[in-house]
Amino acid sequence: MIFFDRNLLNLQGEMKHSEDLSQIIEAKFAEQTEEFAAGQCFVALETGRAGRQNYDRFIADLCRTHLKSPHILAFLFSVSPPAAASNLRHNLLEELGLDDDGGISHPAMLLELASAAGFDRSARRELERSAQEELRRIICDPIMFGTLKEIGLSVLLETIAFEWMLSRLAGRMGRFLAAHRGLSGEDLRWFAHHSEVDIRHAEEGLEAVADYIVFYGFDRTDAEEILDVTFRENVFTKRYFGEMALARETGVFG
Amino acid sequence: MRVAGGKIYVLGIPFVEAFAHSCKNRRFSDSFVVQLTAEDGTVGYGEGLARPYVTGETVAFSVDFVKNELFPAVVRKDFSPIKTGIDPVEALREVDESLHCRNDPAGIVPNAARAAVELALIDCLLQSRKLSLGAVLPPKRNFVTYSGAITGGSVERAVRHARHFRLFGVNQLKIKIGGEGDVDLVGAIRRAVGEGVSLRVDANGAFSVRAAIELAKRLKPYRIDAFEQPVPPGDPYDLARVRDSSPIPVMADESLVTLTDASELIESSACDLFNLRISKCGGLRQTLAIARLAERAGIGRQIGCQVGETAILSAAGRHLAAFSEGVDFVEGSYGDLLLTEDVGRTAVKFGYGGRAPVLRGVGLGVKVRCEVLEKYASSVIDLKKELVKYA
Numbered sequence: 264m265i266f267f268d269r270n271l272l273n274l275q276g277e278m279k280h281s282e283d284l285s286q287i288i289e290a291k292f293a294e295q296t297e298e299f300a301a302g303q304c305f306v307a308l309e310t311g312r313a314g315r316q317n318y319d320r321f322i323a324d325l326c327r328t329h330l331k332s333p334h335i336l337a338f339l340f341s342v343s344p345p346a347a348a349s350n351l352r353h354n355l356l357e358e359l360g361l362d363d364d365g366g367i368s369h370p371a372m373l374l375e376l377a378s379a380a381g382f383d384r385s386a387r388r389e390l391e392r393s394a395q396e397e398l399r400r401i402i403c404d405p406i407m408f409g410t411l412k413e414i415g416l417s418v419l420l421e422t423i424a425f426e427w428m429l430s431r432l433a434g435r436m437g438r439f440l441a442a443h444r445g446l447s448g449e450d451l452r453w454f455a456h457h458s459e460v461d462i463r464h465a466e467e468g469l470e471a472v473a474d475y476i477v478f479y480g481f482d483r484t485d486a487e488e489i490l491d492v493t494f495r496e497n498v499f500t501k502r503y504f505g506e507m508a509l510a511r512e513t514g515v516f517g
Numbered sequence: 518m519r520v521a522g523g524k525i526y527v528l529g530i531p532f533v534e535a536f537a538h539s540c541k542n543r544r545f546s547d548s549f550v551v552q553l554t555a556e557d558g559t560v561g562y563g564e565g566l567a568r569p570y571v572t573g574e575t576v577a578f579s580v581d582f583v584k585n586e587l588f589p590a591v592v593r594k595d596f597s598p599i600k601t602g603i604d605p606v607e608a609l610r611e612v613d614e615s616l617h618c619r620n621d622p623a624g625i626v627p628n629a630a631r632a633a634v635e636l637a638l639i640d641c642l643l644q645s646r647k648l649s650l651g652a653v654l655p656p657k658r659n660f661v662t663y664s665g666a667i668t669g670g671s672v673e674r675a676v677r678h679a680r681h682f683r684l685f686g687v688n689q690l691k692i693k694i695g696g697e698g699d700v701d702l703v704g705a706i707r708r709a710v711g712e713g714v715s716l717r718v719d720a721n722g723a724f725s726v727r728a729a730i731e732l733a734k735r736l737k738p739y740r741i742d743a744f745e746q747p748v749p750p751g752d753p754y755d756l757a758r759v760r761d762s763s764p765i766p767v768m769a770d771e772s773l774v775t776l777t778d779a780s781e782l783i784e785s786s787a788c789d790l791f792n793l794r795i796s797k798c799g800g801l802r803q804t805l806a807i808a809r810l811a812e813r814a815g816i817g818r819q820i821g822c823q824v825g826e827t828a829i830l831s832a833a834g835r836h837l838a839a840f841s842e843g844v845d846f847v848e849g850s851y852g853d854l855l856l857t858e859d860v861g862r863t864a865v866k867f868g869y870g871g872r873a874p875v876l877r878g879v880g881l882g883v884k885v886r887c888e889v890l891e892k893y894a895s896s897v898i899d900l901k902k903e904l905v906k907y908a
Contacts, residue, residue, distance in 0.1 A: 405868025506857035
């Protein structure tokens with residue numbers, strides 16, 4: 264009985280520790296999202312001060328970032344703890360257009376967006392090639408962490424961060440593309456989908472991170488350091504606007 | 518093989534975070550890349566980083582030196598294939614000697630410029646024969662283990678970086694010092710990383726002889742494995758005086774630029790270790806020659822790097838480190854840990870534990886992405902056009 268009670272106490276301690284961490288993680292997501300939305304690139308697109316080529320580059324970078332999302336989710340599903348597996352599997356099937364609602368896969372939605380924006384077949388093929396190249400780079404790059412446990416947490420954090428950000432900003436992105444790039448609601452359904460669905464995904468995602476941290480027995484300091492390393496740059500600015508924009512917006516250049 | 522054309526890319530690749538030490542606070546890499554094209558179409562790349570406080574070179578000087586002196590010396594010259602299976606200092610003689618055809622300008626040692634052109638020539642010559650630099654510098658090991666570097670700044674930031682390196686399994690760290698809070702900084706890092714990590718300090722010549730000796734004594738409790746360039750370069754006997762009284766082994770860096778410097782440092786018993794950096798020392802062959810002198814004199818060696826170097830210089834450093842016997846520390850190959858984007862198609866950076874494999878690809882072993890060079894180039898100089906212009 265004493266043994267059982269001690270376990271219960273430990274479990275409560277772990278839950279408390281992961282709850283605190285969840286707050287720190289969410290604060291980091293909020294900080295990165297706020298910084299991204301206040302950055303000169305986002306503001307220029309939203310206020311219509313950007314040129315047509317800037318909108319097109321944004322669409323290209325967004326597609327490049329998310330075209331291989333099913334692959335990333337499949338990796339996360341493979342390392343997910345039992346408590347988070349069901350939600351991750353659902354997200355993966357949804358991403359592939361294979362969930363109960365049926366419908367179109369998210370990469371297909373992105374390619375439709377690109378097509379509506381005037382990217383011809385060869386330009387769309389180039390988007391797919393560059394997304395594949397980015398995935399190749401991730402696979403081939405030396406691994407900085409000691410085990411899959413740390414890699415999984417870092418990838419999970421970045422993935423959930425995007426869902427958290429999109430649940431807050433996808434609607435605004437869709438609106439500025441409609442207003443200043445003349446795209447229709449049908450063309451922009453990827454944004455509509457993410458602004459609605461990702462509110463749920465983001466909440467589930469934070470729970471998935473907490474489950475992951477508890478299941479794999481992370482030391483709090485190590486988990487915080489992985490958070491720090493994962494978000495040492497603004498991941499949204501880097502992925503959606505490129506390295507040069509990131510450098511400009513963080514004052515490295517100009 | 519004859520060189521038919523060439524370009525210089527003057528780069529400005531932003532850093533992920535600013536890198537500071539006692540001489541400079543950098544926010545982006547100011548490396549320059551030399552691209553040489555042979556008559557058979559083979560393309561080779563080399564890289565240099567000009568450091569006014571080390572060799573006297575600025576980027577503008579290096580670019581002019583390549584354009585006006587080095588490129589005219591190598592273009593159209595018929596280079597013999599680089600021999601393999603012989604002493605590498607001999608194998609690289611023709612390439613190196615082709616770059617010593619003019620007098621150096623007063624007060625400046627054009628080593629970064631020489632290194633960039635030498636590496637581009639070596640890359641080109643080896644690529645044309647589908648050979649790896651490893652054929653000239655046969656690796657003695659399959660992996661090279663790198664140290665991490667902790668830049669100047671607040672104690673909090675330095676500790677944060679030290680923890681990142683601990684998370685990455687890196688067991689050797691170099692700390693940039695040069696201020697009043699150095700003892701507190703080193704103490705905080707020692708506490709953060711524990712006893713199992715080797716620590717070194719680098720002052721980039723920030724102290725007087727007396728201050729350096731005093732600091733070395735105060736740092737002794739933190740078990741520091743090397744005190745790099747405690748005093749400014751110039752008089753090797755200053756370094757020797759620090760060494761005589763320092764409880765920490767002394768390493769020469771800015772004091773060691775040429776073979777003559779190496780001989781003088783050895784003669785004056787100025788240091789326990791040399792920091793060998795390819796760009797600083799004027800290329801691979803000069804660095805190998807200095808390393809040989811050090812080995813004969815029983816001086817320890819660190820294969821160092823230039824902050825902001827891309828995959829090109831890192832690859833050359835990897836080959837040198839894998840080839841060299843008895844190297845105490847290796848630095849570099851930070852890749853996108855420091856640069857927001859590196860130039861190689863496949864990353865040359867180290868992985869967990871600071872470990873990185875020997876490179877097996879042809880030439881230096883880096884497939885350079887030209888589009889990345891173009892993206893970050895503040896200027897691109899066509900060397901052949903310049904040659905025609907001034908002919």
